[in-house]
Amino acid sequence: MLKPSQHESQSKLTPVKASQQSFSRIGILGGTFDPIHLGHIIPAIENANWLSLDKLYLLPAHIPPHKTQTSANATHRKAMVELVCQQYPIFQLDDRELYKDTPSYTLESLKDIHQQYPNSQVFFIIGMDSLLTFTLWHHWSEILKYCHLLVNTRPDYDVNALKQACHQSLSPYFTDDLTLLSNTQSGKILFHQNTNIDISSTQIRQAIKANNLDENTLCPSVLNYIKQHQLYR
């Protein structure tokens, strides 16, 4: 099975000193997780190590705002996320979006999370593909009042090319100044050079249908769950 990189090429974000302020640091990885795979898990573990995150929440979307439908239902997608949380203690399920029958807007979830953890620095984790459409998200600029965006690389995306391709209104938010970031609760967009993992849920669903799945792309317990429930056939 693929493993998170032990050798971070980027310097680490200095832990916040108690005398400076009392932010704890939490990461939130939102996704459809249809299914959750190692392309979600490995970069997120690397994020947690890099930023010294206290906790990393996996936030499955009930109704992903920019997808027409899901393949597995919310109950199965949640169950697969729970299996990942059992295997990797850094993760915890945040199922707040699963109780709503409205589109899973990130802004709404982040407002709730901010109320719950008012003294936390929240890093909302996305892949580079998601950043390209970020300015189409519901009230995107308000989202940045409640979190920093942590952008993970995906194969075929180059950070500099991506920065240029992004809507120009995003450029004031970009930073690689970790000291500044340590002292700011929200409002920055930061890139992380993680291990590039060439996996997507779409590829996995297609491979299961075609009977040629590379089983190393999934956590073993998730793979068993998919087989047991005959998902994606």
Ligand SMILES: Nc1ncnc2c1ncn2[C@@H]1O[C@H](COP(=O)(O)OP(=O)(O)OP(=O)(O)O)[C@@H](O)[C@H]1O
């Ligand atoms: N291999 C990967 N490397 C880095 N980030 C990823 C990877 N796969 C997904 N992500 C990010 O995780 C978040 C949730 O992704 P999502 O659940 O939509 O998975 P996906 O594999 O992109 O799914 P699909 O193929 O169905 O669109 C998104 O921000 C996405 O960019």
Ligand SMILES: O=C(O)c1ccc[n+]([C@@H]2O[C@H](COP(=O)([O-])O)[C@@H](O)[C@H]2O)c1
């Ligand atoms: O809030 C929005 O408008 C919005 C639009 C697109 C995606 N998102 C969130 O981004 C995360 C990844 O989405 P997806 O569709 O790639 O699984 C997930 O938490 C979604 O709820 C949020």
